[in-house]
Every structure is written in C-alpha cells, then in structure tokens.
Amino acid sequence: MDSFSKNIANIRQDYCQATLSESETGKDPVLFFTKWFEEAQHADCMEVNALTLATVDAAHKPHARIVLLKGLEDGQFIFFTNYESDKGNDLAANPYASMVFFWPELQRQVRVEGVISKVPEAYSDTYFKSRPVSSQIGAIASPQSRRISSRETLETAITELSARAHIERPDHWGGYQLQPQKIEFWQGRASRLHDRIIFEKQSAPADWEQYRVAP
Template structure:
C-alpha cells in the first residue's frame, strides 16, 4: 500500500450545478437526459450500476450489474435467477440501485420494488446476446462453490457441443425490472455543498420533487 494517507484523498467538484427547474417533473426523462450526457462524455461503463439487496437475515449485499433497458415502468437488468442476488430478491423484493458517473461528477440513487420481466422480454434480449455469452449463461452455476475453473470450462464445452448455433435461453436466466418509488439526482459541488434533487412517489402514485441538504 502506498504511503499516501487515504484520509487526504479528496476532490473539489466544480463541473456543474443542479436546480429544481433543470430536473423538470419527470424523473425518467431526466435520468434519460443524464444518461445520454454520460454517454456523450464517454463515461466508463456508463450502464454499470450497484445493485443492493437484503437476504433472509436482513444482511445487505451489493454488486455491480449492467442496465440493459429503461422504460416508463423502470430499470431492467438480467442475471441468473438462482444466483445469490436472485435468492435475495425472492426473499425481499425491495432493492436499491446506484449509478456514479465520475466524468460528470454525478450520482443517481434509486430505490424500489423489483419483479421479473416477462419470459417474452427475456427471450428477446437473450436472442441478441453473443453466442459465447449465451453458452456462459448455461455453464455457470452462479454463486455456487466450485472446486476449480475446470468445472466452468467443461460445462462450456458440453453446452457448446450440445446446442451448436441454436442456443435457447436457460429457464434459470432472465430479466428483472426495478420499479422505483424514489430517485435521487446528485450533482457534485464545490466545498461539499452538493445539489441533491429527489423524486419520491406519493400515496397517489404521483412524483413529488424536493431538495435535500448535502
């Protein structure tokens, strides 16, 4: 480890500001605007997001997944339903997402309920994946202990030989949609006086916009 003091690592954010008028009234539309700006800024892994779940013992878990779809209902990603995250989602359907685009000094936090998308939607996305990724979905018993990597390599060869170029979607693999009730947009500002604009859903299902202190 370097001799640099971790506590001394800091950055003064000065790129932009965020106000209520700029955020508008539709958090999905504003997210789309920020996402497009992050793409234009060539943000590294622009669709990478932290997914936080809670297990049966109320222990939180987090990992990076990739956003693969956004519509008027929510945020879509794909994974193995039998994985650790899949089992946690099955036991507790409330999750959180975090995007961080350091190139623009921006963060988006999302909280909501999660549900599986339709099999037709999962089939459609799976059909667009490279063949190697399709075989990988069959080959990996995700989150399970394995003695060594040869298990994966042998599984991969077995399924590649079995399916050839006609690779179906595994029944244990598919998509989830996070349906948000809370979306927070964070813009870094100088001296830690950051801008935080929050959209939260009220009892009538309408979005209420507020500003939070940093």
Template structure:
C-alpha cells in the same frame, strides 16, 4: 498512514479529497418524472464518453435484512422501470425472492454525478427475457448455461468443461435457460446528486406519492 492487512500505505486515505465544480443542478431544470431526468443524464454520460455509463451498483438484502451489493449493467429503462438480467438462482436472485426490494447506484465521475434509485423488483415477462437473450453474443448465451452462478466450484476447470459441454449441445441455437432472465426495478425514490465545491452538493430527490404522481424536492448535502 493507513494499515491494511499489516501493510502500511504511503498515502493517508482519510486525506484523499476531491473538490467538485463542473456543473450544478437546479430543481426547476429537472424533468417532471425521474426516469425522464435519468434518460437526460444517461445520454449526457454517453456523450461524454463516461467509462461504462450503464454500470450500476445493485444492492439487495436477504429476509433478515442483511445487504449485499455488486456491479451489474443496466439493460433498459422500459415503462419507467430499470431493467437488468441475471441468473435467478444467483445470490442476488435468491435474495430477491426473500426480499423483493433493491437499490441501484450510478456513479459518473467524469461528470461528478450520482443517481440513486430505490424500489420494488419483479421479473420481466418471459418473452422480454427471450428477446434480450437472443440478442446476446453466442458465447455469452452458452455461458449462461455453463455457470451455476454463486455456487462453489472446485476449480475454474469446472466452468471450462461445462462451457465445452453446452457448446456441443447448443452448436447454433442457444435457447434461454429457465434459470436466467430479467428483473425490473419499479422506482419509489430517485435521487440525483451533482458534486459542488466545498461539499455543498446539489441533491434533488423524487418520491412517489400514493396517487402515483412524483414529488420533487431539494435536500441538504
């Protein structure tokens, strides 16, 4: 039994286990470049109708190295970089100013797979952010103006009123807010994890070398 917040759970969470056996991952079958391998796996996740195949856990850290994480959506793999969009003044945006490194993790349980990426982060070009912002639904564009992301508010009505305010201000054309845009993660280490029986999982790691080329190796589970 486990006790959480004074309540006893009927299931002992330490006993929850899942044996994996659907697929295997061989080093010789992996693409030479990690983003090529990622694109293969992402397409397989989409074809398998994985729920939210582009959902990824983004971990950042402040100047003191204190980490935080949240789930965001991957919006592209461009020039071998992983792209996502957010409010620059959000908690993660502030941390990326202090510490421009991040990691992202994808978990596709239907395929018993994980991908973990670590690298440096920079903002994408303003023209790229403009183009993506223009493609978003109208309400999402208004919401980017209405929400001062990560700031304390007295009630949800604050957001509702701000949404109405900016809806009236931008009835048809909604420009991209200067505080909102894209980030690109330039990978330095990428790991592909395939679940296997008896916890003998397959793990293939790509590491970027000083010459810009990628070294590929198998590591112990």
C-alpha cells in the same frame, strides 16, 4: 492513524463542473434520468450503464454488486441475471432494491430505490437471443454464486455446450425490472456542498413529490 490510513484520508477531489436546480430536473425524474444518461454517454463515461445493485437477504443482511442496466421501459429499470444467484435469492426473499449510478467524469450520481419483479418470459427470451452466443453459453454453464471445484469444471461445461447446434434460454436466467419509488439526483459541488434533489412516488400513478436535501 497509520500511514496508509493517512494517505486515504488525504485523498480529496473538489467538484466544480456543474450545478443542479429544481427547475432543471423538471417534474418527471425518469425523463431527467434519461437526459443525464445520454449526457454520460456523450461524455464517454466508462461503463455508463454500470450500477451498484443493493439487496437484502432473508436474514436482513445487505449485499451489493455491480450489474449492467439493459433497458428502461415504462419507467422501469431492467437488468438480467441468474435467478438462482445470491441476488436472485435475495430478491425472492425481499423484492426491494436500490441502484446507484456513478459517473465521475460528470461528477454525478443517481440513486434509485423501488420494488423488483421479473420481466415477462418473452422479454427475457428476446434479450437472451440478442446476446453473443458465447454469453448465452456462459449463462447456462455458470451456476452463479455457487461453489465450484475448479476453473476447469466451468471451462469443461462451456466446451460441451459449445458443441450444441441450438441454445435456449434456461429457466433460471432472465430479467428483473425495478419500479422506482424514490430517485435522487446528486451533482457534485465545491466544498462538499453538493446539490441533492429527490423525487418520491405519490399515490397517483404520474405524481412525484420533488424536494431538496442537505448534502
């Protein structure tokens, strides 16, 4: 093992801030997620709504990237992106995804797995109009995930779009919603004996099975 690898191997952080019990999570994992999210906000966690989104393409190759949670409605986790991006193409081929939230300030992690679908167009329109104009222009100008010849090409497109009097949401940009089938709450504990409590969706719409797994 070289010195760089030894340095990495020696990085350690013990966790001792809190515990997590089945009684604390309750029976509704989405409601408990909301509680943890609000606590992360109050703890000033950096980019509290940032999550790792993992998808699988048509060739069964996994891909992951950071996106931002922009809504949680009717139990569904919502984010927005370019439908023609790599993640959009992955979801068109395989509409299943996993989200991971990590709030190191609280030594907590949440994993959410489920089925992805597009939000209604009216919902995407409403959110698009709420964004700063510069962000609206960026969504139109950027052919996300595609090769471009230079940075100047992108900046030229932005300059041309900035001259427009009115900006409309493009058809290739909008929201996705993840309907969770499995949610895991992870609370860091000492000696790597972390608390992990999982909820799995059952056949009845409101029913979740709750159980604990080893760390």
